[in-house]
Amino acid sequence: MSSAPISQHSSYHKKVARSRATSEPIWIRWLLIGITLMFLSLFLLVPLAAVFTEALRKGFDTYITALSDPDALSSIKLTLIAAAIAVPLNLVFGVAAAWAIAKFEFRGKSILITLIDLPFAVSPVIAGLIYVLIFGMQGWVGSTLIDHDLKVIFAIPGIVLATVFVTFPFVARELIPLMQAQGKDEEEAGLVLGASGWQILWRITLPNVKWGLLYGVILTNARAMGEFGAVSVVSGHIRGMTNTMPLHVEILYNEYNYAAAFAVASLLALLALVTLALKSFIEWNVERNAQQHEQSFN
């Protein structure tokens, strides 16, 4: 009878003690939150708002006209093509690399990991220049390509190559730690139960990393569509031919055509917002799964 109020009392005390011991006074908390919010607004929200206001300054009609301009459409198309090739390529490569690195032991593994990180370490402009050096007119295989009437530099293949290079690490980087943490017990169990390599990949490995994989793909896509430096070097800036969206924005801006420049830029900004939304959704999902697992453990 008497134990109930005592325990209530003590738990109440515990709560108070914990909150006092581990948190700052209210004014410090609000100060920190305020600073963070101010910083975010100044450097992220205000520019974002500016993009959309500038884009719509001369009215919605001008906005639509700017976007339906043939050169703008062509740049959108090219960006989508580059992403449509780069993302699946890097998806396949990323899964293969992560699988190899996480599930097998072999010589030169650390070198492979370093190589995968290379695009992060190299400036995108250098990446573009490398392709010019290899495939350009004066490049190593330039003359052979011309003999066969193939254009890589200042053409779509060059843009795709540069995009693939720059977005190379995202999927693999996302998957390697995940797969390493999961170990290879489940794959071995599948093997003993008679599954083939494909069946193990499709039925065990990929379902286990699906959220990480999706996250990697989204990041790859965002980067593929937004890449400027590397693509700028290999593109040649031929309007309506080899301009991607970021390049097109630059050209319009340099021509003082602000409304059109911001109109195209607003599309890229939208892409960023969608990416962020998807990213939070995935993170929320992963967290929820983890919580469910934790609950059931207890």
Added chain:
Amino acid sequence: MSIEIRNIRKNFGSFSALNDVSLDVPSGELVALLGPSGCGKTTLLRIIAGLETPDSGSIHFHGEDATARQVRDREVGFVFQHYALFRHMTVFENVAFGLRVRPKETRPSDAEIKRRVHELLELVQLDWLADRYPPQLSGGQRQRIALARALAVEPKVLLLDEPFGALDAKVRKELRRWLRRLHDELHITSIFVTHDQEEALEVADRVVVINKGRIEQVGSPQEVYDHPSSPFVYQFLGNVNQFQSHIHQGEAKIGDVGVKIDAHHETQNCAALAFVRPHDIEVFKERQGDKPVFEAVVSYIHAIGPLVRLELKRADQEELIEAELTQVRFRELGLVQGEHVFVYPRNVRVFLDKSA
């Protein structure tokens, strides 16, 4: 199906995990691979399953060389130490997995799969968990699901890696009796790895004691416990008192006391290790005729449970002797701490110290 293991060697870098291991497992037996951690027992199990390739030697299933056979063609069931259940599949799908991945010609129909899976889940008494996910199960439940999954493909051999290692003591005891009963029902050749001697002695038909990549002894639980073939086996299987001694013509001299032993009659003055199990130590209050006895002092009495454990301090040395008496005998003697007693080693086993 019988398994013959012939001269298996396996190195990991400079570490020799298995060193010329040969073993026969007759059809239908339940065999324990017993040894301390790092002795190579799990490596041997994985080599039998095909998850690891030996550097040399061969594995034969039912007389046929299976060394080069792919894992999936070996028809083994493997229960992993941490179960390795597919975490994104329900219990039902976990058990069904081995049937679903079969090529079309040999794959059972969906109805047949359903029937088989439920049959297996009933066998492990967990039919009611079919729709749960592995993280929602307790350790013992996961263990039994892992077993049902391994049995689903009707393996000829069942391999279990530390099957009870991750469970708490009570569940562990229950599950090992259950495994024994299951084996008696199914009669499938089974090999399990354990570092727990009690588990191996209780469950297995035969115990294979492994140390440092070599087989020390193979025999029934009775044989390996009563007649250990090496000092290692003696120490690894249960408590034991170890004495430094000298052997001379069939007599072991331990300190000043000479004990007749029924071996080493030809040996001339050779250093040896003598072993006596605690329950083979007899304790008296007076000298017993010409029985060779040690004088000792009772230094500690632990009287809880069916057996009374005594710590006895030898008078001639600082060494402690451990003895186990029944409660009846203990009360008969009426021992108290600090009392002077006489100790007779009933069953002494001696191993010549070859290094000396």
